Each structure stands twice: as C-alpha cells, then as structure tokens.
C-alpha cells in the first residue's frame with residue numbers, strides 16, 4: 079500500500095539514480111551519493127551544496143539488478159493480489175531514463191526484468207489460470223499512438239474514453255495476451271523501434287515521447303476447483319492487477335538544447351505534461367481534494383492506476399557533472415520538497431511543510447487562477463510598454479542605449495576611446511560598447527532580439543510570481559487558521575465545562591428526586 083517516509087504517508091515513493099560519466103564527459107565531484115542522500119555541488123561556487131533525501135538513492139556504480147531488487151520487485155509482486163502499480167523514470171534528457179526502464183541486452187532494465195518475474199511467479203499458481211496481457215503506447219505531442227502496431231494508419235492517434243462505469247481507457251489500443259518471456263521479448267523489441275526518437279544536442283538517441291508499457295495480470299481459480307458460493311463477495315476468485323512502466327520523455331531546458339522548430343514543439347508538449355505530472359504526484363501525496371488528472375493525456379490515462387489503493391514510484395534519473403548542475407537541481411526539486419541547502423557558513427533547512435506553489439494552487443484553485451490572470455495582465459502591460467517605446471525613437475534610445483548599462487556617459491567614454499586602456503580593455507570596449515553603438519547609430523542594429531522574452535522565460539517568471547503570491551496568501555490563511563483553531567479550542571473547553579456542570583446538576587437533581595425530604599425542602 080502506501081509507503082511511510084519521514085513521518086509522511088507517501089502514495090508515490092521517490093527514488094534517485096545517478097548515471098556514471100560517459101566516455102566523452104569530463105568527470106568532476108559535483109554529485110555525491112551517501113546512503114539515501116544525494117548532494118549536488120556547484121563547482122563554480124563550491125559553497126553551494128544542496129542535498130536531498132529519498133526512499134533510496136543509487137550512485138553511478140549501481141547496477142540494473144540493484145535498483146530492480148531493492149525498489150521494483152517489492153512493489154510489483156502485489157499485482158498477483160489485484161493491486162495496480164505505476165513506475166516512472168523521470169529526468170532531464172540524457173540522464174539515463176531509457177537505460178533504467180529498457181536497458182541493453184547485457185544490462186536489461188526494469189521492463190524486461192518485470193516480464194521475467196511475471197512468468198516466473200506464474201508458476202506459483204498451479205491451481206489458477208494466470209493471464210498476462212501487454213499493451214504499449216506512446217504520447218507524442220499530446221497524441222496517443224499504439225506502439226504494438228505500425229504507425230501508418232494511426233492518423234491523429236487514439237482517443238481516451240470513459241465507459242458508463244467511469245472507467246478510463248484508450249479506445250482501440252492493442253491488448254495482446256503473451257504466453258512466454260520469448261514471446262514478450264519479440265513483441266517488445268519490435269515495438270521499441272516504433273517509438274519517436276531523435277538525435278538532439280544532449281542525447282544522440284533522445285526519446286521524444288512518454289512511453290507507457292502496461293502488464294495486465296489476471297489470476298482466476300481453475301474451473302475444476304471447488305467454486306465458492308456465488309453470493310459471497312469476499313471469496314469471488316478473479317483478481318486483476320496492472321503494472322504501468324513509464325519511460326518519460328526528458329525534461330529540457332531549450333536554452334541549452336539548440337532545438338529547431340520541430341524539437342521545440344515536442345519540448346513544449348513534454349515540459350507541459352511533466353509539469354502536470356508533478357502537480358498530480360504532489361496532490362496525491364498531500365491527499366488534496368482536487369487532483370489535476372485531466373490536465374494532460376498522460377495523467378488522464380494513468381488516473382485509474384494512481385491514487386486510491388494503487389502504488390506509485392518515481393525514479394529520478396540524474397546525469398553527473400557541472401554542466402547538468404541546474405538540471406539536476408530542477409529534477410531533484412521536482413521530485414521532493416524536502417531538501418537541505420548548505421551555503422557555508424549558514425545551513426538553512428527547508429521543512430517539508432513549506433507551502434509549495436502547486437500544492438497551494440491545488441488547495442486554492444480559484445486563488446491560483448486569479449493570481450495567474452493578474453500576473454499575466456501585468457506581463458501584457460510590460461510588453462505593451464516596451465512596444466510603445468519602440469515606436470517612440472527617443473524612448474527606444476533611452477532603453478537600448480548601450481552606454482546606459484555601463485554607468486558612464488557616452489560622451490566621456492567616446493572621449494576616452496584612445497586613452498589609458500590596455501589592448502584587452504580596448505577590444506572589449508570596442509566589441510561590447512562602441513561597435514553596437516556605431517551600428518545602432520547607423521540604423522542597422524536591432525537590439526530587440528536581446529529583449530524578446532521566450533515563452534518559457536515568461537512561464538518561469540509567471541510561476542515564480544505566482545509562487546510568491548500564493549505562498550504569502552497561504553501563510554495568511556495558515557495564520558488565521560491557527561487563530562480560528564485557538565478560538566475553537568476555547569469554545570470546546572467552555573462547552574466541556576458547561577456539560578460538566580450540567581451533569582453535576584442533573585446528578586444532584588437525581589439525588590434529590592430519590593430523597594423526598596430534600597424535595598420538600600426545596
């Protein structure tokens with residue numbers, strides 16, 4: 079069922095895995111694993127160390143079998159008791175998600191190991207019929223495709239439907255019964271070739287989609303076994319459990335990827351659905367009343383297998399090395415709100431109870447929505463002001479005068495062009511200041527590209543503004559909640575006192591009733 083960690087009842091367990099350095103990467107000490115803790119250090123400022131603690135943490139030396147035996151197998155065995163589990167591999171592109179889920183022939187990953195386990199475990203049920211079905215789909219740019227059949231003819235993908243019992247399913251998705259490990263291997267290896275991958279700057283074979291492989295296991299009592307009474311619900315013997323194994327597409331920082339138009343479109347869809355997944359996981363663990371399953375195709379499909387009695391596990395994959403420092407920080411942050419920041423000489427501990435943006439948003443959806451709208455309006459106004467000033471030449475010059483940022487007056491700098499500067503300073507001064515200024519003055523310098531905000535910058539700014547505003551609002555709410563609680567306690571105490579006195583009064587009345595003398599006196 080749920081997993082207990084640090085006093086918090088978690089429905090979705092989080093484990094971490096750091097991949098080794100690859101041949102072309104220069105090793106450094108930016109990532110260290112100690113027990114269940116991972117520490118990442120900014121090599122540019124070694125005082126910046128952030129540590130995160132998870133249910134378990136696997137360093138670069140960990141083998142596929144270690145992750146499988148320690149974290150995966152204890153969870154998936156319950157499928158034979160009709161329980162659902164979902165395992166995600168999350169991380170930045172190139173961090174080792176596909177390696178962890180799929181692996182190689184020599185080092186098979188979680189998917190082939192789970193398949194092997196299911197067929198082995200089946201032998202423990204000689205008096206039952208155990209059926210294993212497999213389906214495999216990918217979600218590419220928010221469209222769902224069947225990976226067990228060729229892509230041709232699938233058009234705009236499969237649709238997600240809900241039946242009369244409110245069960246969610248992917249219409250027409252192939253659901254194939256498999257009878258042996260060899261049969262599974264054959265089907266799976268072919269299906270993997272159908273997956274959308276591309277060569278990107280960060281990974282020569284980058285998965286551009288979320289791939290969901292599902293095993294449905296049904297355990298039924300054989301017909302020749304004595305059947306239980308049909309009316310007895312408890313002994314009806316047909317259990318069906320599902321295991322979803324998901325290789326998520328890599329989260330990407332487009333500033334580093336040099337992605338072209340097509341890759342950018344993919345990346346936008348990937349980042350959005352991962353954001354929703356993060357909110358879903360957080361809402362489940364916080365037992366929120368509203369879980370945003372409907373906000374992305376992936377979470378909608380997984381809705382029946384997340385929350386409720388189902389178990390979940392997220393494996394956060396980390397790539398080592400300074401160049402991945404921010405990616406690692408973001409991934410680890412995404413996976414947990416519990417972190418310790420060591421920034422010598424002070425140590426700040428951010429508590430697990432810290433109000434986070436998404437949990438606060440899901441707790442107060444209307445407030446979050448209102449704030450988003452307010453921040454968007456502010457952003458729009460700023461953009462308008464910028465474009466207005468572009469029309470007004472003098473204002474534009476004021477905004478983009480390259481000398482404005484130097485803290486010096488343009489005139490005096492120009493005068494000093496040949497005075498007392500060494501060659502490097504003069505070159506810098508020429509390239510950074512004088513050259514753009516001359517191009518600007520000649521009318522062929524377009525300063526706009528430097529100031530155009532990318533969508534993700536707007537998004538990041540928006541998120542951080544909303545986070546701050548919501549955190550403040552949540553703090554206010556918490557404060558008034560505490561006050562209300564105190565008042566409630568006082569009221570409770572008062573009621574208890576009154577009840578006590580009433581009981582005492584009733585007791586005395588009872589005594590008097592049984593003593594006629596006393597009644598007469600009263």
Ligand SMILES: Nc1ncnc2c1ncn2[C@@H]1O[C@H](COP(=O)(O)OP(=O)(O)OP(=O)(O)O)[C@@H](O)[C@H]1O
Pocket residue numbers: 096097098100169170171172173174175176177178281283284285286326327328329395
């Ligand atoms: N634990 C590991 N041991 C050895 N090599 C690894 C390990 N993890 C990843 N690699 C190698 O690192 C490279 C990137 O890994 P992988 O393709 O699995 O990343 P990914 O996170 O799935 O990337 P993307 O999101 O772009 O698909 C591959 O060459 C892979 O073989």
